Amino acid sequence: MLTLTGITKTYGDRRALDDVSFGIERGRLTGFVGANGAGKTTTMRILLGLLVPDGGTVEQDGMVVGADQRRRFGYMPEERGLYPKMKVAEQIEYLGRLRGMGKRSAASATAELLERLGLSERAGDLVEKLSLGNQQRAQIAAALVHDPDVLVLDEPFSGLDPLAVDSVAGVLSDAAARGASVLFSSHQLELVERLCQDIVVIAGGTIRASGSADALRDQNAGSRFELLVRQDLEWLSAVDGVRILQARPGWALFEASPETAQRVLERAIGSGVVSFAPHRPSLTEVFREVVQ
Amino acid sequence: MSAPSGERARLLPFRSAVALVASREIRMALRSKAFLISTGILMLAVLASIVIGGFASRSGSDTAVAVVAETSSIVDGVDGLTVTSADSESDAEQLVRDGKVSAAVLPSDEPLGYRIVALDESPGSLVQRLSVSPSVELLTPSQQDGALVYFVALGFGLVFFMSSITFGSAIAQSVVEEKQTRVVEILLSAIPARALLAGKVIGNSVLAFGQIVAIALLASVGIAINGAGSLLSAIGAPIVWFVVFFTVGFVLLAALFAATAATVSRQQDVATATAPVTTLVMIPYLAILFFTSNEAVLTVMSYVPFSSPVGMPMRLYLGQAQWWEPLLSLAIVIASTVVVIAVGARIYENSLLRMGSKVSLRAAYKR
Ligand SMILES: Nc1ncnc2c1ncn2[C@@H]1O[C@H](COP(=O)(O)OP(=O)(O)OP(=O)(O)O)[C@@H](O)[C@H]1O
Ligand SMILES: [Mg+2]
Numbered sequence: 001m002l003t004l005t006g007i008t009k010t011y012g013d014r015r016a017l018d019d020v021s022f023g024i025e026r027g028r029l030t031g032f033v034g035a036n037g038a039g040k041t042t043t044m045r046i047l048l049g050l051l052v053p054d055g056g057t058v059e060q061d062g063m064v065v066g067a068d069q070r071r072r073f074g075y076m077p078e079e080r081g082l083y084p085k086m087k088v089a090e091q092i093e094y095l096g097r098l099r100g101m102g103k104r105s106a107a108s109a110t111a112e113l114l115e116r117l118g119l120s121e122r123a124g125d126l127v128e129k130l131s132l133g134n135q136q137r138a139q140i141a142a143a144l145v146h147d148p149d150v151l152v153l154d155e156p157f158s159g160l161d162p163l164a165v166d167s168v169a170g171v172l173s174d175a176a177a178r179g180a181s182v183l184f185s186s187h188q189l190e191l192v193e194r195l196c197q198d199i200v201v202i203a204g205g206t207i208r209a210s211g212s213a214d215a216l217r218d219q220n221a222g223s224r225f226e227l228l229v230r231q232d233l234e235w236l237s238a239v240d241g242v243r244i245l246q247a248r249p250g251w252a253l254f255e256a257s258p259e260t261a262q263r264v265l266e267r268a269i270g271s272g273v274v275s276f277a278p279h280r281p282s283l284t285e286v287f288r289e290v291v292q
Numbered sequence: 293m294s295a296p297s298g299e300r301a302r303l304l305p306f307r308s309a310v311a312l313v314a315s316r317e318i319r320m321a322l323r324s325k326a327f328l329i330s331t332g333i334l335m336l337a338v339l340a341s342i343v344i345g346g347f348a349s350r351s352g353s354d355t356a357v358a359v360v361a362e363t364s365s366i367v368d369g370v371d372g373l374t375v376t377s378a379d380s381e382s383d384a385e386q387l388v389r390d391g392k393v394s395a396a397v398l399p400s401d402e403p404l405g406y407r408i409v410a411l412d413e414s415p416g417s418l419v420q421r422l423s424v425s426p427s428v429e430l431l432t433p434s435q436q437d438g439a440l441v442y443f444v445a446l447g448f449g450l451v452f453f454m455s456s457i458t459f460g461s462a463i464a465q466s467v468v469e470e471k472q473t474r475v476v477e478i479l480l481s482a483i484p485a486r487a488l489l490a491g492k493v494i495g496n497s498v499l500a501f502g503q504i505v506a507i508a509l510l511a512s513v514g515i516a517i518n519g520a521g522s523l524l525s526a527i528g529a530p531i532v533w534f535v536v537f538f539t540v541g542f543v544l545l546a547a548l549f550a551a552t553a554a555t556v557s558r559q560q561d562v563a564t565a566t567a568p569v570t571t572l573v574m575i576p577y578l579a580i581l582f583f584t585s586n587e588a589v590l591t592v593m594s595y596v597p598f599s600s601p602v603g604m605p606m607r608l609y610l611g612q613a614q615w616w617e618p619l620l621s622l623a624i625v626i627a628s629t630v631v632v633i634a635v636g637a638r639i640y641e642n643s644l645l646r647m648g649s650k651v652s653l654r655a656a657y658k659r
Contacts, residue, residue: 081474
């Protein structure tokens with residue numbers, strides 16, 4: 001478990017992070033979402049020790065994280081980049097060795113990762129000769145080569161084709177399954193929703209929500225209900241205190257207080273109810289909700 | 293929750309990180325065509341200047357002459373002649389006609405006792421060599437002749453300048469390459485900035501040292517082959533000192549190149565950022581050429597840290613320096629290198645993650 005507590009960071013007189021606190025669990029994928037400029041990259045750089053926060057702590061299992069623990073971190077920066085004039089495998093091995101791997105284990109870990117990421121054929125090519133998407137896969141291999149305890153990836157999926165998305169998602173899930181704490185940022189909320197067990201939402205430098213994806217969706221279910229009936233639903237708009245959000249013949253998504261919803265349900269029984277349930281928001285909806 | 297299985301990376305000691313970075317620098321340089329070509333050009337330049345210097349210090353090559361039995365004693369002990377003995381005067385004349393020799397020394401009834409036979413041109417150098425001239429005694433002899441001194445100065449200056457610029461720019465380029473490609477973020481998440489800097493400085497210093505030693509050997513061999521044995525004995529020790537001074541001095545320059553380069557984020561800004569250091573390297577090169585015979589300037593140069601690699605070997609060559617002077621000067625270079633590395637490392641560390649516009653040196657030093 002990696003824990004950030006009360007992290008603040010100011011650039012000049014601009015407060016980029018304000019009292020940021022959240023945790024990243026082992027063995028799970030944590031999605032880090034927030035609008036442009038919300039503070040994701042800044043948070044990640046502080047996690048990696050590349051930036052020093054003005055205040056707050058980063059702890060791993062209750063111990064303040066230092067250089068020794070960080071060597072067991074893997075990082076994929078937002079700004080991609082590897083040495084253009086080095087060969088793909090050579091480069092990943094080099095980065096593995098910088099993190100303390102032996103020559104042979106770096107070589108075998110590299111070969112295995114490139115295989116899983118579908119890059120084996122390009123292992124001997126110069127990085128600059130690869131397409132952008134393939135460079136990105138190489139970059140992911142560079143973050144993973146030393147089998148890190150903590151994996152931090154800044155927008156690992158941007159610019160990938162659907163097949164590459166799948167293979168990268170597979171590699172990240174494998175890392176989590178082996179017990180790593182994985183944090184990645186993304187603007188693709190559907191993807192985050194599909195992959196992540198935990199979500200952290202940041203806006204304007206403050207954490208707006210964090211926790212398991214299911215809990216977040218339940219918490220934000222709020223006062224929305226979905227109603228499906230066999231007959232028509234014309235009468236619904238006339239009920240006091242009901243605000244219809246979406247409607248199709250026989251189906252409606254509406255907002256109402258629990259008491260009003262109760263009255264709606266009673267009335268609906270006469271119209272042949274098929275289903276009546278609190279609406280569970282999608283991550284996108286939760287995001288809109290908490291960021292406002 | 294259980295700890296991740298699989299191979300756990302060992303913690304990497306500072307030294308291993310430095311060694312890994314240094315060996316990568318060396319590998320990449322040896323793989324670069326631009327580097328290999330510029331090294332080749334420098335080697336050729338050194339060789340060429342030795343050959344030209346050799347010609348300048350000697351007044352032409354040997355003259356081939358033919359003699360007969362009666363005249364062979366005349367050319368005995370005269371330098372610069374290749375002597376062929378002919379059986380008769382007519383044989384000797386035939387050798388001249390065939391162009392095998394440029395002149396023949398033959399008996400004559402004239403007061404001198406011999407005459408010179410040549411084809412179509414009076415063989416001036418031969419006449420000069422055979423003529424009798426009074427012996428000259430210099431009361432305060434100069435140890436080396438002027439043209440040669442100039443070539444030695446040019447050699448030290450040029451090699452210092454070219455090697456410093458070659459490896460200085462190499463280290464500057466590699467610093468900015470890491471910033472521009474952002475790979476520096478990954479590197480710094482793995483190893484400390486100081487290990488990265490130390491690795492770069494050591495890697496490039498090893499390359500520079502290798503090149504300088506190769507040049508020194510090439511120069512020594514060239515001088516020896518050129519038949520200037522006395523020159524070699526005079527310049528041998530200064531060359532060794534030059535290698536020592538250059539190696540220490542280059543570490544200082546490398547730290548300066550790395551620190552200034554780290555303040556910019558794009559290759560096209562490297563030249564501007566490192567311009568002050570380049571100028572610093574150019575000064576000793578120009579000064580040694582203009583003030584070869586100015587003892588006061590040379591003395592100053594031989595103690596200023598970044599010009600002493602040129603100044604001190606030159607003074608040693610000219611016999612102006614006492615035995616302890618290179619040691620003192622070396623101590624000064626080492627001390628200033630330590631200081632410069634401390635300051636440079638700080639600037640480097642503070643600038644590496646600042647992308648975009650140039651970081652001012654003062655701001656980089658402050659935080
Ligand atoms: N080096 C810097 N100097 C000054 N301000 C900065 C710097 N880096 C980031 N900021 C500011 O800090 C805030 C957070 O930036 P950050 O890069 O962390 O956002 P982000 O969530 O990663 O955004 P994006 O989704 O666009 O990548 C922004 O307002 C940004 O302008
Ligand atoms: Mg970002």
